[in-house]
Amino acid sequence: xxxxxxxQPVGDERSVGELILHAxxxxxxxxxxxxxxxxKARVRSWGEVVEAAADLWSAMPDRLGDPTMSxxxxxxxxxxxxQRATQWPGAGDGDPHLEAVATSLGHAAEMVSAAGRVGxxxxxxxxxxxxxxxxxxxxxxxxxHVVYVCAHGVGASLDRHVQxxxxxxxxxxxxxxxxxxxxAQAARxxxxxxxxxxxxxxxxxxxxALTGEHRDPVEAAxxxxxxxxxxxxxxxxxxxxxxxxxxxxxxxVQKDITSAADVVGSVAARRGMADLDQHHxxxxxxxxxxxxxxxxxxxxxxxxxxxxxxxxxxLLTAANEVHAALREITHExxxxxxxxxxxxxxxxxxxxxxxxxxxxxxxxxAHVVRDxxxxxxxxxxxxxxxALVTVGGVPAGSHQGVSxxxxxxxxxxxxxxxxxxxxxxxxGQVVRAAVVVDSVGMTRPEISAQLDAPAAVSGRxxxxxxxxxxxAAAAQGFGCER
Amino acid sequence: xxxxxxxQLATESWREAIALLVEAADRGYREAxxxxxxxxxxxxxxxxxxxxIDLLPANQDHLLDDVVLGRSCEDVDMxxxxxxxxxxxxxxxxxxFPVGASGVIVGLLDLVRESRQ
Numbered sequence: 290x291x292x293x294x295x296x297q298p299v300g301d302e303r304s305v306g307e308l309i310l311h312a313x314x315x316x317x318x319x320x321x322x323x324x325x326x327x328x329k330a331r332v333r334s335w336g337e338v339v340e341a342a343a344d345l346w347s348a349m350p351d352r353l354g355d356p357t358m359s360x361x362x363x364x365x366x367x368x369x370x371x372q373r374a375t376q377w378p379g380a381g382d383g384d385p386h387l388e389a390v391a392t393s394l395g396h397a398a399e400m401v402s403a404a405g406r407v408g409x410x411x412x413x414x415x416x417x418x419x420x421x422x423x424x425x426x427x428x429x430x431x432x433x434h435v436v437y438v439c440a441h442g443v444g445a446s447l448d449r450h451v452q453x454x455x456x457x458x459x460x461x462x463x464x465x466x467x468x469x470x471x472x473a474q475a476a477r478x479x480x481x482x483x484x485x486x487x488x489x490x491x492x493x494x495x496x497x498a499l500t501g502e503h504r505d506p507v508e509a510a511x512x513x514x515x516x517x518x519x520x521x522x523x524x525x526x527x528x529x530x531x532x533x534x535x536x537x538x539x540x541x542v543q544k545d546i547t548s549a550a551d552v553v554g555s556v557a558a559r560r561g562m563a564d565l566d567q568h569h570x571x572x573x574x575x576x577x578x579x580x581x582x583x584x585x586x587x588x589x590x591x592x593x594x595x596x597x598x599x600x601x602x603x604l605l606t607a608a609n610e611v612h613a614a615l616r617e618i619t620h621e622x623x624x625x626x627x628x629x630x631x632x633x634x635x636x637x638x639x640x641x642x643x644x645x646x647x648x649x650x651x652x653x654x655a656h657v658v659r660d661x662x663x664x665x666x667x668x669x670x671x672x673x674x675x676a677l678v679t680v681g682g683v684p685a686g687s688h689q690g691v692s693x694x695x696x697x698x699x700x701x702x703x704x705x706x707x708x709x710x711x712x713x714x715x716x717g718q719v720v721r722a723a724v725v726v727d728s729v730g731m732t733r734p735e736i737s738a739q740l741d742a743p744a745a746v747s748g749r750x751x752x753x754x755x756x757x758x759x760x761a762a763a764a765q766g767f768g769c770e771r
Numbered sequence: 772x773x774x775x776x777x778x779q780l781a782t783e784s785w786r787e788a789i790a791l792l793v794e795a796a797d798r799g800y801r802e803a804x805x806x807x808x809x810x811x812x813x814x815x816x817x818x819x820x821x822x823x824i825d826l827l828p829a830n831q832d833h834l835l836d837d838v839v840l841g842r843s844c845e846d847v848d849m850x851x852x853x854x855x856x857x858x859x860x861x862x863x864x865x866x867x868f869p870v871g872a873s874g875v876i877v878g879l880l881d882l883v884r885e886s887r888q
Contacts, residue, residue: 320880430866491873624808
């Protein structure tokens, strides 16, 4: 835990800009902190932060009369009135980080106000060598960023607090005196509104999915929606001009989905919701096989990334959402959540069914990936292509469809035929592994019962596909099909 | 997307933070071979790197290849690299980074917090 510098020493000669910067760093330190029971202290101190920020905002020159801070202050005042009326979170210590932020901002507001009284040029000159007041827009951006980070920090601690209260209620049916799930949830929603307003001001383009990765409770339909959106977007993106970056991201996220199916399926089996024996002997090995197959495709593609490594923004948004939806179920901090925690978070059988529906479409998606890398415009790095071909058994130095000059300069080149063949064979392994996973999932009565509404298939049904040849067989015709 | 206050030095730090995130993801993928739970965190770092790249002008992608990470990064694990990426973004005031940096930084702070637990 970091200790903030809460007090402004007498004779502090920092500039207004430096004080806001100090507030920024302190607010970030608060977000690093993951200790328990921070929420109530942060809610107590939140009002001070907003008050100091609003004072500074109103003291700065304002050409446009932007109402953002007024809106935030109004929301914060309302929250404080509710806190007084309901006695929640009640009396107690504040949060040292947030108090330090409020102190810095308050001191900055005093300096700006004083400067306004005695004449800006006279008062700002000596103690403010790099003062941001020369550009009030920059100062406002810096200040609103602090409010945004603080709001996010308060919200994150409230998320955790709400989770803890919910888990206490599940175990004991009652909370300690002074605790309230309803009020904590209401405070979370109101702080969340401030976070969104401040975030909009600083042009945040961050998907809501990741700023709220601890939604509480886990919304049952979120996973299904995120998976469906991901499947649709992956197909759409791959239907466009194919890039290594997009194909690689698809493979990585598919592995994430497969891994989550393994985690959630294991919980279902351990809790007796599914056949443990079948899980150990059929489902788990099948999921392992699929993860390994995607891993190989990722290993093939990673070295072939070209200089243009941007991801289709829509694909990136869908990837963020599905990753966050999976993580809020499967993870606690850096590790997997305990089985009873996962069970408390979500309907495990429902989640398993959603994941198996997603995996059922993996077969089709793998075919689309194979089509993408077969596209003549699929461009890769020369060195990555050469490495893949060499690993695939073609001796280095022999003709690999890559010129020495291309390799030397690591040029971006159309994927050479030997590399295409090697990659296609590994994608073929994904198809075969996905077929196995699909068949295992469908034979489980508990899961089959949940699979009442088949998801829309974006391409040909996998049973309509031609079986995928092995790497050796693929070498004969693949790449010449288009 | 570059704003009116964005500076060259801050943009270079932004690229360094991206390189650290990419390296963190790579290291995390390797660590996941023995600890599969790490895969999700590595992917998160990777996704953040993609979001951060998206804030830069598209015609400058090649400059990412020129970023050289210090030797101090060689023996650091995924979590250490993620922390280093966040620390790198502290070198400059927020308005000097590309527009939208606030959101990425908040995401990075979440990643730091989650990966340390």
